[in-house]
Amino acid sequence: MKAKVEIINIGDELLIGQVVNTNASWMGNVLSEHGFEVIKTTVVSDERLQIENAITSAIKYADIVLLSGGLGPTKDDITKKVLAEYFDSEMYFNEEAFHNIENLFKSRGFKITGVNKDQANLPEKAKAIPNKNGTAYGMWFDKDEKVIVSMPGVPFEMKTMMEKEVVPRLEEQFKPEKYFQKTIMTTGVGESFLAGLIEEVEDGLPEYIKLAYLPRPGLVRLRLSARGVNEQLIQQEVQAEVDKIVSILGDAIVFGYDDISLEEALAQLLVKQNKTISTAESCTGGHIAHMVTSLAGSSQYFHGSVVSYSNEAKNEILGVHAKDIEQFGAVSETVVKQMAEGAKNKFHTNYSMATSGIAGPDGGTKDKPVGYTWIAVSGPNGTISKAHQFGEHRGRNIMRASLTVLNMLRIMILEDTKC
């Protein structure tokens, strides 16, 4: 039996969207990986009734209730008070917690005020959980074989407390099942098309292996996950299903595993093959270069980019023939190929990528509507190009053109280096 967890995050700033609730996703991720089943996460405001209701409701279905937030020294933070009353517990002054506060203030050169000293008051019925990074100790309540833990809302305080204290204690008490997951990263085809390709594998999956389609702009992640007692066994069985899917999709669609990005997959290939790249970008406007250079160490294989937004720049810097721009237009096969070749020559690289399209929302014509995009990649064995019709949204067109050309280059290098 998997121990069920409900996460309750407390704070007005989360409800009104002033702060994105990254605590919930971080906690959910850590708990899942450790074999707990997160059945629900809830966000409530710093109000007594809301907090009480949330705990009462959570405790009905969950074995473990993890709270974060509302433990600060200011008046709007009431979680500790509410919990003490909820569990009908007196408060006491915890010397260890006070020394921790003293040390923190000393190290920052601040003086302790009354409200900070109050933070060392804790409910008698709770085990105190140390917080090395902040003044608010955590509280661990046991009740009818269920566990309720309250932690600070400050992300790095909560994270350290979870990793060092809470998760190990929960593992000892609940002895969770093992969990294994593997994510297949795909690009170039949509969710429903993928579903069609792997329908047979999906229908044949054993019940304890789950498959999820997780789309991102230009990508679909396929996540297979399973839970069980025998860690090695579930790992093998998930891997076997992954292998089936990957053999159907092939490496033109599958670019990697477990949340690797397309630019990382390309980077690994470039480092392995010791090749260099450059880009010539029109409609993507520097986005490809930005994606590539977001990775540490990219200077090893990336020499640079010319973002040629004007026709003059295409001609003068990249060497695209002015008469071809005039005859075929900037968004054309002839021009995008010359752009790719121009970048490859100018930056002295093995490979290059180029894009030219109508990003939108303006500039579309009947023949070349918004989203119409030529992309090209050039390498030691020549230059190839393809026209795409993306959508109407500028930002997504830029993203999709970037991912499409990155993948086109990845496939070219794979083919060039196949024995």
Add this chain to the structure above:
Amino acid sequence: MKAKVEIINIGDELLIGQVVNTNASWMGNVLSEHGFEVIKTTVVSDERLQIENAITSAIKYADIVLLSGGLGPTKDDITKKVLAEYFDSEMYFNEEAFHNIENLFKSRGFKITGVNKDQANLPEKAKAIPNKNGTAYGMWFDKDEKVIVSMPGVPFEMKTMMEKEVVPRLEEQFKPEKYFQKTIMTTGVGESFLAGLIEEVEDGLPEYIKLAYLPRPGLVRLRLSARGVNEQLIQQEVQAEVDKIVSILGDAIVFGYDDISLEEALAQLLVKQNKTISTAESCTGGHIAHMVTSLAGSSQYFHGSVVSYSNEAKNEILGVHAKDIEQFGAVSETVVKQMAEGAKNKFHTNYSMATSGIAGPDGGTKDKPVGYTWIAVSGPNGTISKAHQFGEHRGRNIMRASLTVLNMLRIMILEDTKC
């Protein structure tokens, strides 16, 4: 009485933390701004019982229950089925929804599969809510003077549906109190420094006007907000406080209002003054060009960028003297100034920006540690440059260098065009 809203986000990927729940914060923000009170947000898995329980529990306290997620074409998405059964409703084939799917597939050049056609089946008891950006229509259920709305989980589909359809209908039905807010966009100085500058104004604010400091990497947004019956009055009073703050901070710090981006503020100035720009990027790796070209119409003032990641590119394309790179290093005042001037000449623009720094995490030295960055802007009256020491995080260094040089250029143009 404010209408109370509970948000329910559906999806295993949210519970296990594979995706951060940005939908909840976005929805919470929009609803708060429109005078609704978000009392709770809940995340549950794609399981019948979980979804049913969440709705039953939400409907007890909330006037409005907004669901997102679980409307995709794949088997793991069950929200529509669960809702139809929950509200005891037959399904029917919605012609309009089907045409929408047809059009979307046609525009992308895909063929419609059976599962996509199924998406046009909707519960009879729901009003269908159009989705221009995706195949899943929304559903609006009325029950005992309460409203339950189901929307797709894909953020841009949900957002458009909320803005164009759901919020306007909710406003009509629940007539929330008037709310007014104005956000002052600042850059170049930190939160506590800003707080010091405007301390007097802040202390003198009437109680019903709230001031929030909302930091983003490289920016701080100052949001003043008020709620009341008399729309005109609260608007005037908020505006008066905004004017006080802006007159203290000045236009080198304040670049605009209401979530305008720095690149948009620059764009407006460029269009107004009829000036053109270009960039030469080393450590920012194309990010500035990407920011500038994210805006529709940027080809009017942006001619292009050279991302010169290699020293050869700095020399051969931008014309930086090879001996200066050798003598002073690529991250130096001499080089960054020549980069800016090189871009200005190559792209024939009025102004240009350049960056050269140690983005990290590697490549730092004692003299030039990670985060050390030279930036320059060049215009008709010369070139100016400045060294900055940003942090240790690559992504944030790239962002901060980009914002800093964009603002430096904005100030230069403001000064050049002052009478």
